[in-house]
Amino acid sequence: MANDSSERILEVRDLVKHFPLTQGILFKKQIGAIKAVDGVSFDLNRGETLGIVGESGCGKSTLAKVLMALERPTSGSVKINGRDIAKARGGELKRMRRNIQMVMQDPYTSLNPRMTVGDIIGEPYEIHTEVAPKGDRSRRVQELLEVVGLNPDHLNRYPHQFSGGQRQRIGIARGLALQPEIIVCDEPVSALDVSIQAQVINLLERLQNEFNLAYIFIAHDLSVVRHISDRVGVMYLGKFVELGKDTEIYDRPAHPYTQALLSAVPVPDPEGREQRERIILQGDPPSPANPPSGCRFRTRCWKAQEICAQEEPLLQIRPGTGHESACHFAETHDVVHVS
Amino acid sequence: MNKTSTDLSPAEVTPGDEPLLAVDDLHVEFHTRAGTVRAVNGVSYTVGAGETLAVLGESGSGKSVTAQAIMGILDMPPAVIPHGEIRFKGTDLLKLSEEARTQVRGQRIAMIFQDALSALNPVFTVGWQISEMFRVHRGMSKSEAMKKAVELMDRVRIPAAKQRVHDYPHQFSGGMRQRIMIAMSIALDPEVLIADEPTTALDVTVQAQIMELLAELQRESQMGLILITHDLGVVADVADKIAVMYAGRIVENAPVYDIYKTPAHPYTKGLLDSIPRVDLKGQDLYAIKGLPPNLLDLPKGCSFHPRCPYRQDNCESTAPQLYEISGIRGSACHYWREVLDGERQQ
Numbered sequence: 042m043a044n045d046s047s048e049r050i051l052e053v054r055d056l057v058k059h060f061p062l063t064q065g066i067l068f069k070k071q072i073g074a075i076k077a078v079d080g081v082s083f084d085l086n087r088g089e090t091l092g093i094v095g096e097s098g099c100g101k102s103t104l105a106k107v108l109m110a111l112e113r114p115t116s117g118s119v120k121i122n123g124r125d126i127a128k129a130r131g132g133e134l135k136r137m138r139r140n141i142q143m144v145m146q147d148p149y150t151s152l153n154p155r156m157t158v159g160d161i162i163g164e165p166y167e168i169h170t171e172v173a174p175k176g177d178r179s180r181r182v183q184e185l186l187e188v189v190g191l192n193p194d195h196l197n198r199y200p201h202q203f204s205g206g207q208r209q210r211i212g213i214a215r216g217l218a219l220q221p222e223i224i225v226c227d228e229p230v231s232a233l234d235v236s237i238q239a240q241v242i243n244l245l246e247r248l249q250n251e252f253n254l255a256y257i258f259i260a261h262d263l264s265v266v267r268h269i270s271d272r273v274g275v276m277y278l279g280k281f282v283e284l285g286k287d288t289e290i291y292d293r294p295a296h297p298y299t300q301a302l303l304s305a306v307p308v309p310d311p312e313g314r315e316q317r318e319r320i321i322l323q324g325d326p327p328s329p330a331n332p333p334s335g336c337r338f339r340t341r342c343w344k345a346q347e348i349c350a351q352e353e354p355l356l357q358i359r360p361g362t363g364h365e366s367a368c369h370f371a372e373t374h375d376v377v378h379v380s
Numbered sequence: 381m382n383k384t385s386t387d388l389s390p391a392e393v394t395p396g397d398e399p400l401l402a403v404d405d406l407h408v409e410f411h412t413r414a415g416t417v418r419a420v421n422g423v424s425y426t427v428g429a430g431e432t433l434a435v436l437g438e439s440g441s442g443k444s445v446t447a448q449a450i451m452g453i454l455d456m457p458p459a460v461i462p463h464g465e466i467r468f469k470g471t472d473l474l475k476l477s478e479e480a481r482t483q484v485r486g487q488r489i490a491m492i493f494q495d496a497l498s499a500l501n502p503v504f505t506v507g508w509q510i511s512e513m514f515r516v517h518r519g520m521s522k523s524e525a526m527k528k529a530v531e532l533m534d535r536v537r538i539p540a541a542k543q544r545v546h547d548y549p550h551q552f553s554g555g556m557r558q559r560i561m562i563a564m565s566i567a568l569d570p571e572v573l574i575a576d577e578p579t580t581a582l583d584v585t586v587q588a589q590i591m592e593l594l595a596e597l598q599r600e601s602q603m604g605l606i607l608i609t610h611d612l613g614v615v616a617d618v619a620d621k622i623a624v625m626y627a628g629r630i631v632e633n634a635p636v637y638d639i640y641k642t643p644a645h646p647y648t649k650g651l652l653d654s655i656p657r658v659d660l661k662g663q664d665l666y667a668i669k670g671l672p673p674n675l676l677d678l679p680k681g682c683s684f685h686p687r688c689p690y691r692q693d694n695c696e697s698t699a700p701q702l703y704e705i706s707g708i709r710g711s712a713c714h715y716w717r718e719v720l721d722g723e724r725q726q
Contacts (some may be wrong), residue, residue: 287661
């Protein structure tokens, strides 16, 4: 759990990532851009978890890639411990990357089938040789296997000899190898069986406490995000529409999109299912190449008025609400009436 | 929705107590080089008109194989059905000739597949694919069938159906594609609709749209709906009754309200307990220990015993039958009484 006095480790300001749309073969002309991430700002403290939720195509995964410096942002900054990874090059970038690691979504495709588990987890040491001297590596790898709850003797096995949940543990061990301070988890449990998900979530929480890790936890399962996150950001078409503590987002959502999203989540309890409030959004999200003017959510919003088309609502604390939201008509409304 | 076809032979008419569709002690095996995979080991369930049965289970539990056996779309070989009956209005489908089966498949019992993008043919327009149902099964002309396709796309609420009927699957979003799948499956007014993870690949907002659409169509036409899923939330929302599958068996069946309030099998209970709960934030989630079993080599006795907190000695030797708890509930656990009385974990 984070407290306010804890140290800020990640500072993201006005982050923008546009992918150009071009026309022509020889003389490429830019005719537009997919605005995947379009002005995102947030902070992350040591040992804290920020959950990011939103529909597919809202820019969650692009955001993760930009944070990892796998994609260069179009503008904006990503400061890790005060230094901007988006501007870092060469040796400096390499050193900074040690500090931010990623756990991928699909444990079936994110592990090289031709490498042994030992090689997979030990590969970060090949790149960052200063972390572990050569003779020390296999001992380190075995330690990591033990930390994530796998048998350290399975060093020489291949990924296909493990189940989905075990593979995700291997992915987590690889993420931990360089002792990063931040781990970006992009849908870490969505490819796993229900009975295995809880095991992996517990592991992630235990590791966070043990190593004081900060997590960016991207997922579409809102109940899992709530369980693990200290704060939650809701994304829609490349922007945060709401950002706040987990209780603020889940119990007092202020943005209509958050309310619709929460009300759409099926509650695993049939009691009172007839009376439950359900906001069913019509249609699909608009294309990020050509987002609506003003508020991006207005085309699906039941509160939309003229001002929504003209003026873009900023992410700020609105009257009557205790946390930031980007809606002209923000109003807290408890949609999930569960304890 | 009135059925237009009245081609029921007298022998087919449902007797008073026979449900619309009944699966009875179904076994499905796959003979592979590595050995015999016992995917389904004695599954029985029924679904009536207008009723929603949810089949809940993780991957490899046999829920989809059972559905494929009902549809008659299993590849045989390698699949073998050594034992069991699938009765549709009293007629055992497994004893029908392939021709008679074709009459049932798609017309009387239809199915929605999980991944709409790979289930649709990318090189034909959606209109062509929907209208194919009418051309093949009803012998309509192309233009007539195309008109029907537009009607159907309207019915599943695809905007501007008249224009979009000429579009290809890749021009639609995931939710719209799933609507097209639904349009195809309800084209011939089936009496039973099997939906195999219809919303797994979709966002929650779109999932809500699709589930609402299915419920509406079911109300209109009184279809029996078999919903195959692993999502405890979706099940709680729409099901009338639930069959929980584990390692090719039904471990518990019950009306939806009973199962969530008082699960009677340790596996069901474990699943329910592992759902993140608001009041338990910051604590460890309850996790079922271990891994799902290998279907090539199922554990002796009860398949769940290596992971079960209620395990006793006889669980390792004797496989529990589906004990009757009440007329409408059953649990395949020797110690269902203890589970029923037991505290929820945590």
